Amino acid sequence: MYLIVLSGPTASGKTRLAIELAQHYKTVVVSADSRQFFREMNIGTAKPDAEELAAAPHYFIDSHSIETAYSVGQYETEALELLQQLFTKHEVVILTGGSGLYLKAVCEGLDPFPEIPEAVKAGVEADFQKHGLPYLQEALRASDPTYYQTVDLENPHRLIRALAVYRSSGKPFSSFRQNAAAGRPFNPIYLQLQWPRATLYERINHRVDLMMEAGLQQEAQALFAQRHLPALQTVGYQELFDHFEGKIALEEAVELIKRNSRRYAKRQLTWFRRDGFWKLFQPHEFEQARAYIDLCMEENLAWAQQRHSDRTQGQLLQSDTPIAQFERTTRNGQSLSVVELPPPQPLAWLLWHQLRLMAMEDEAAYLTTPGGLSPPDWPKVPPSAFPGWAHRQVTEKVVSPVARYRIPKV
């Protein structure tokens, strides 16, 4: 059983690729989007439209109302139940969405925490309103010195949550936080959509204009009375609420929606970067994504990479055994991508593909192959999948016996 996890920043094209993959694998799409659950919100959440919903069955779209309190914990439980059912009928299921914590909840699991009565949480929030942040910090120091050491003490949400858990259960927040990976009956295959940053921002700006044309203002107007609900603390709605309250002009609200969407996308990228298991694709690379998924299933593959300050190192794993390595270093504005290739085998093109994406924003990128191999020697590479395949050998800086190729920009 495989769960194809398709993510990427907002406006990167997840919806569309998810549907293409669902059609190809004759399966369904499960949404992990923390806003598309809500049936009252449509335009501003970029929900799949009727045509897209008809093209493949979707779950967790319009499944909840903004009136009911909803949390990642509940989502994890409900999603797991659903997946269990789905896997009885499908070998492969697609999970897509941009909310990192929600994806993590499904794929890795969150530690079990006790239910917190609404009154307790409201009590802590009231104390915060009354006494301010120092009160929360002091209360946490007294009740949970362990968490106090690691938590961001400037972040009220974190402190309120920890104190509410303590007050309702009598046990410190950190005692529940085991960071234990939950067992899952399926294998995730992680795919992430990538654009050059400038292009992504253009797409976001453009999509906001389209949302406004589609009637986002009217949609927000209808929800104005409920603007204090947690679900409506959302980019695209908050800014318009401010406009309706007369705080800002409409034009300004639209600009702020664009800016806040860009910031959101940036935070998503930060979140995803920390997990090194994402294999990057461009949104039009359906064939490559499909080939990667098939290889992962046939060869039991996994992707693993790590970022340091100025370099990225990674491995391609086969049943936990490294079978290929790659590295990228950045120095003085110049970038260099290096790959240590195994003997010719069908997976080498994955590395080539990855390096081309890494080279996307770099001035120069190179591929080195030990033993004088050249990329065309690699079998099973679908040439049509790589229109930029044309490479040229770089002669000036060849480090014998390693062959060096310039990687074309995407």
Place this chain on the structure above:
RNA sequence: GGGGGUGCGCCGGAGUUGGAGAGCCGGGCCAGACUGUAAAUCUGGUGACUUUGUCUGAAUAGGUUCGAAUCCUAUCACCCCCA
């Protein structure tokens, strides 16, 4: 053509009676944190470099002065008024 005004960081604003600036505020951007509000919430950075520090810097070139972003001259750019 004549008169007046303004020029420093990626952008906008503040500040200047000649006295310590890599330096205030806001924005943008970059980077980061984040186990139940997560499209939320929070943090840091943003002249250069060989970064415990060093160097350069107030449109450009000169000048006055112990000392110039501040005063003077020329040039350039932009804005306003008059023709």
